[in-house]
Amino acid sequence: xxxxxxxxxxxxxFIGYEADLLDHKGYQEWLSLWTExxxxxxxxxxxxxxxxxxLNLALDxxxxxxxxxxxxxxxxSVSALSVGDTVRMMSRVRILEAGDEVVIARCAMTLNxxxxxxxxxxxxNVEYILRRVGDGFRMEQKVVKLLHxxxxxxxxxxxx
Amino acid sequence: xxxRRTRPLANEENKNMSALIELQNISLKAAELVxxxxxxxxxxxxxxxxxxxxxxxFNNTWVFVGHESEVPEAGxxxxxxxxxxxxxxxxxxxxxxxxxxxxxxxxxxxxxxARKGKTKAFxxxxxxxxxxxxxxxxxxxxxxxxxxxxxxxxxxxxSLRVETYQGMVFATFKNDIEPLEDFLGAARKWIxxxxxxxxxxxxxxxxxxxxxxPGNWKIQLENTTDAYHFPIVHKSFVTSLxxxxxxxxxxxxxxxxxxxLGNGHSAxxxxxxxxxxxxDLDQPIPPRFEALAQELRDEGRxxxxxxxxxxxAHGTGFNLNLFPNVSCSMAFFRVLRPVSVGETEIQHVALxxxxxxxxxxxxxxxxxxxxxxxxxxxxxxxxxAWERVQKGSMAGTDGWIxxxxxxxxxxxxxxxxVAGAVCSETGMRGAYxxxxxLMAAGQEK
Numbered sequence: 001x002x003x004x005x006x007x008x009x010x011x012x013x014f015i016g017y018e019a020d021l022l023d024h025k026g027y028q029e030w031l032s033l034w035t036e037x038x039x040x041x042x043x044x045x046x047x048x049x050x051x052x053x054x055l056n057l058a059l060d061x062x063x064x065x066x067x068x069x070x071x072x073x074x075x076x077s078v079s080a081l082s083v084g085d086t087v088r089m090m091s092r093v094r095i096l097e098a099g100d101e102v103v104i105a106r107c108a109m110t111l112n113x114x115x116x117x118x119x120x121x122x123x124x125n126v127e128y129i130l131r132r133v134g135d136g137f138r139m140e141q142k143v144v145k146l147l148h149x150x151x152x153x154x155x156x157x158x159x160x
Numbered sequence: 161x162x163x164r165r166t167r168p169l170a171n172e173e174n175k176n177m178s179a180l181i182e183l184q185n186i187s188l189k190a191a192e193l194v195x196x197x198x199x200x201x202x203x204x205x206x207x208x209x210x211x212x213x214x215x216x217x218f219n220n221t222w223v224f225v226g227h228e229s230e231v232p233e234a235g236x237x238x239x240x241x242x243x244x245x246x247x248x249x250x251x252x253x254x255x256x257x258x259x260x261x262x263x264x265x266x267x268x269x270x271x272x273x274a275r276k277g278k279t280k281a282f283x284x285x286x287x288x289x290x291x292x293x294x295x296x297x298x299x300x301x302x303x304x305x306x307x308x309x310x311x312x313x314x315x316x317x318x319s320l321r322v323e324t325y326q327g328m329v330f331a332t333f334k335n336d337i338e339p340l341e342d343f344l345g346a347a348r349k350w351i352x353x354x355x356x357x358x359x360x361x362x363x364x365x366x367x368x369x370x371x372x373x374p375g376n377w378k379i380q381l382e383n384t385t386d387a388y389h390f391p392i393v394h395k396s397f398v399t400s401l402x403x404x405x406x407x408x409x410x411x412x413x414x415x416x417x418x419x420x421l422g423n424g425h426s427a428x429x430x431x432x433x434x435x436x437x438x439x440d441l442d443q444p445i446p447p448r449f450e451a452l453a454q455e456l457r458d459e460g461r462x463x464x465x466x467x468x469x470x471x472x473a474h475g476t477g478f479n480l481n482l483f484p485n486v487s488c489s490m491a492f493f494r495v496l497r498p499v500s501v502g503e504t505e506i507q508h509v510a511l512x513x514x515x516x517x518x519x520x521x522x523x524x525x526x527x528x529x530x531x532x533x534x535x536x537x538x539x540x541x542x543x544x545a546w547e548r549v550q551k552g553s554m555a556g557t558d559g560w561i562x563x564x565x566x567x568x569x570x571x572x573x574x575x576x577x578v579a580g581a582v583c584s585e586t587g588m589r590g591a592y593x594x595x596x597x598l599m600a601a602g603q604e605k
Contacts, residue, residue, distance in 0.1 A: 044370075057529070071399075077541055078541050155543040156534050
């Protein structure tokens with residue numbers, strides 16, 4: 001296996017940056033990490049591939065992302081107000097495809113949430129389609145495949 | 161002495177009179193804790209009452225187990241629960257529906273763990289007993305040891321009574337209660353209206369969201385007939401809507417109402433202009449649905465079909481609460497399952513049209529994702545409120561939950577039922593009346 005360590009380092013840095021923004025509620029900056037057509041997807045069915053024609057837990061285009069962030073920030077949502085902190089660990093980053101315009105990567109995530117004094121853990125595979133823009137990337141698609149997407153989840157008032 | 165329990169006691173050897181009387185008193189106590197207009201807070205947290213509810217409510221009435229579109233073909237099945245009991249909804253080769261206890265007759269293992277699928281048989285993983293889609297025991301390894309012990313025809317998966325209405329499948333353990341259609345009664349009219357949201361196509365399950373909350377099942381039962389909370393709890397959802405849609409959801413001062421349909425069922429009409437989705441098809445297309453309308457026109461759909469589909473895409477303007485476990489809630493089925501006295505699992509089942517245009521079903525799924533499920537803009541706030549109810553109801557040794565809103569402002573509905581204002585607690589009172597009836601009947605057994 002030949003690996004492009006420079007690209008891997010760039011992608012890992014981007015994923016770590018995005019994770020840090022979300023854990024520290026830097027939502028406005030997070031919004032700027034997307035292409036206008038980008039889709040943030042949390043599938044309910046882990047076997048699904050045609051997300052648009054499947055029911056997901058979330059499938060956010062740019063409008064829905066803006067509204068989701070507004071909901072978390074505007075103080076009107078009782079569940080968003082009572083959300084504690086999240087700490088997510090991103091690792092096992094692997095480049096699946098390295099094109100001139102688009103890079104596809106996959107990694108493991110464990111997100112821990114403290115809510116009403118209780119620790120809840122969300123293990124997931126996360127898949128990124130990253131478009132090269134200038135020296136960096138913009139997200140064209142992010143798919144968060146929760147290990148227990150199929151089960152009965154607690155309600156979520158943060159962004160995976 | 162005529163005391164008889166439908167549920168065997170944990171230890172048959174100790175089935176003495178004092179244990180029986182104690183259980184009898186619990187159901188009596190629960191019934192007495194429901195008054196017209198208030199219920200005692202211990203109904204949310206007393207584990208002994210919860211155990212009685214499983215028996216006297218869930219094992220004792222019609223319980224929703226699924227929609228026919230979830231088992232569309234011969235061999236289709238899905239697993240479900242009635243209270244705490246696992247069951248399988250299956251369709252046999254002759255297309256008949258069955259609801260079977262998911263328990264091997266040999267040593268009790270579940271014979272099916274998949275959520276849904278297609279199969280020719282249910283085979284127990286423990287000793288290989290194989291059952292047909294109708295529950296009959298078809299084959300077992302080394303049957304000769306049972307020669308003279310029993311005949312395989314005596315050992316099918318236990319089958320429940322099953323009846324359907326408008327594709328909704330209900331089952332019950334009771335052979336002596338009224339037919340489903342009688343139990344639904346005045347609710348049938350509302351189910352008929354609800355099923356118009358396929359837009360001219362049969363209603364079909366498109367998928368479901370699943371979540372749980374740390375609270376009692378009755379908190380969720382109340383919520384589906386509670387319009388009062390909507391502008392408070394769902395303010396952030398309403399803010400996320402365009403102005404015209406936000407106006408539609410500003411319904412507390414409108415002409416809506418809550419109608420008590422009997423047997424614990426109720427209809428809460430929030431948006432009267434969306435009660436009949438096949439009426440008023442000449443209304444202008446709202447901005448929220450303009451893109452969908454254009455997509456449908458681009459597919460070559462005639463304008464009358466476009467209008468019918470767009471109006472159906474809204475979902476209905478009412479919640480129909482069916483006691484004890486399902487609601488036809490605007491555009492989806494809400495199904496609850498009691499797990500323990502302080503934990504409830506909920507499914508939000510998304511609906512569309514069988515064979516309907518793909519843009520229509522896509523829009524229905526996007527609208528469902530917007531509000532429903534663990535990541536919607538509505539459900540997490542509901543969940544937070546319910547969790548607070550469970551937690552707060554523990555304060556004090558005595559206390560009551562009020563469901564008396566609008567009690568002195570009732571009128572007769574068009575169908576001659578008792579009705580109150582849209583934000584009245586008329587539906588909750590109806591549900592608790594049925595609850596009280598079932599729990600009180602427990603002591604007579």
